[in-house]
Amino acid sequence: MQKMRLAIAGLGNVGRRLLELIELKREWLCARFDLELVVVGACDSTGGAEDSAGLDLARMIALKREKKGLVSYSTRAQREMHPRDLAGLAAADVFVELTLTNLKDGEPGLSAIRDALAHKKHVVTANKGPLVLAYQELAALARANGVRLLHSATVTGGLPTLNLGARDLGAATIEKFEGVVNGTTNYILSRMAAGESFDDALKSAQAIGMAEADPSLDVDGWDAANKLVIIANAVLRYPTTLGDVSVEGIRGVTQDDLRAARARDQVIKLLALAERVGAAYRLSVRPTALARTHPLAQIGAGMMGVIYHTDINGTIFASIQEHDPYPTAAAVLRDIVESKR
Numbered sequence: 001m002q003k004m005r006l007a008i009a010g011l012g013n014v015g016r017r018l019l020e021l022i023e024l025k026r027e028w029l030c031a032r033f034d035l036e037l038v039v040v041g042a043c044d045s046t047g048g049a050e051d052s053a054g055l056d057l058a059r060m061i062a063l064k065r066e067k068k069g070l071v072s073y074s075t076r077a078q079r080e081m082h083p084r085d086l087a088g089l090a091a092a093d094v095f096v097e098l099t100l101t102n103l104k105d106g107e108p109g110l111s112a113i114r115d116a117l118a119h120k121k122h123v124v125t126a127n128k129g130p131l132v133l134a135y136q137e138l139a140a141l142a143r144a145n146g147v148r149l150l151h152s153a154t155v156t157g158g159l160p161t162l163n164l165g166a167r168d169l170g171a172a173t174i175e176k177f178e179g180v181v182n183g184t185t186n187y188i189l190s191r192m193a194a195g196e197s198f199d200d201a202l203k204s205a206q207a208i209g210m211a212e213a214d215p216s217l218d219v220d221g222w223d224a225a226n227k228l229v230i231i232a233n234a235v236l237r238y239p240t241t242l243g244d245v246s247v248e249g250i251r252g253v254t255q256d257d258l259r260a261a262r263a264r265d266q267v268i269k270l271l272a273l274a275e276r277v278g279a280a281y282r283l284s285v286r287p288t289a290l291a292r293t294h295p296l297a298q299i300g301a302g303m304m305g306v307i308y309h310t311d312i313n314g315t316i317f318a319s320i321q322e323h324d325p326y327p328t329a330a331a332v333l334r335d336i337v338e339s340k341r
Helices: 013-024 026-033 057-065 083-087 109-118 128-144 161-168 183-193 198-207 222-234 255-263 326-338
Strands: 002-009 035-044 047-050 094-097 122-125 174-180 245-247 266-277 280-291 303-310 315-321
Touching: 002 013, 002 083, 013 026, 013 035, 013 057, 013 326, 026 035, 035 057, 035 083, 047 083, 083 094, 083 109, 094 109, 094 326, 109 122, 109 128, 122 128, 122 326, 128 222, 161 174, 161 222, 161 303, 161 315, 174 222, 183 198, 183 255, 183 266, 183 303, 222 245, 222 266, 222 280, 255 266
Parallel strands: 002 035, 002 094, 094 122, 245 280
Antiparallel strands: 035 047, 174 266, 174 303, 266 280, 303 315
8 A cells, every 4th residue: 555645735625625535535545546645744824733644634624614723733733834834844745735826926835836846746736826927937847856746626626627638638739729717707697698787696606605705806807817828838838828818807798798699699608718820829718709509608607618629639528517616626636646656
């Protein structure tokens, strides 16, 4: 039995679910992969704990469900432990970085990921910020140190968009990528298509926890643009920054627009698009009227979907419906297992 020792920075919605999945899938991982996952260090905003023999996952899960910080884990828990402290933890094989996305400077995740890669540790992350701001640097650092940087959870949660494109279509040229990659805007547009105003649809999304109190990252198109940057770098192998993407959100979509689209037998979606032009790609995120027969036009509220148009693998469509953080946590778990290979 191989033991894989994890250091986890960030125990929010995704981090807590990851702990639960590690417990739930323990026997399955042992039987299928001959693998035992041991969490030797973890931290949240209150502090952290470490134990080379393994922390008590049930206790950590109970604390998080009670909305208590990890500083309450034991009398030996540290009141201050930062992601960078875990990135260099000698007992860990894999650094799992799940802190909140920060698109201004990528911190604290960016520095922690750099440190972990420099310490020759595999990195698994669900944090878009460091990848949007420094993808090429981090990928080069991973290669230079002979370790892996795995991040499939950063795009469309549990839907394996990056794995499908980078691994399964690895021999193909991707002529075009289309995606409804932001579930919040898709929910809002679906409610608006049913007759609700933008404001009412947004309030509904906030009421069910799908939209943040400040929804600008979603409704102004930036979350979708961030995901498109990661797709461009990781799948299309096209070095891209956020400044390379033309971005328009959904605030300007009106009921008149939706009625006009419906009269043409079309549906408006916030579409992330990469179109191959010579050796480059033209990248955009904008509300787009799609024929009702288009696969992405049929993506309902709360769903996400992607299409890869290729030269030798045909046209591939995949979608997901997820209502909670478990599929994203499952993608993190998938990457942890993949780091073993």
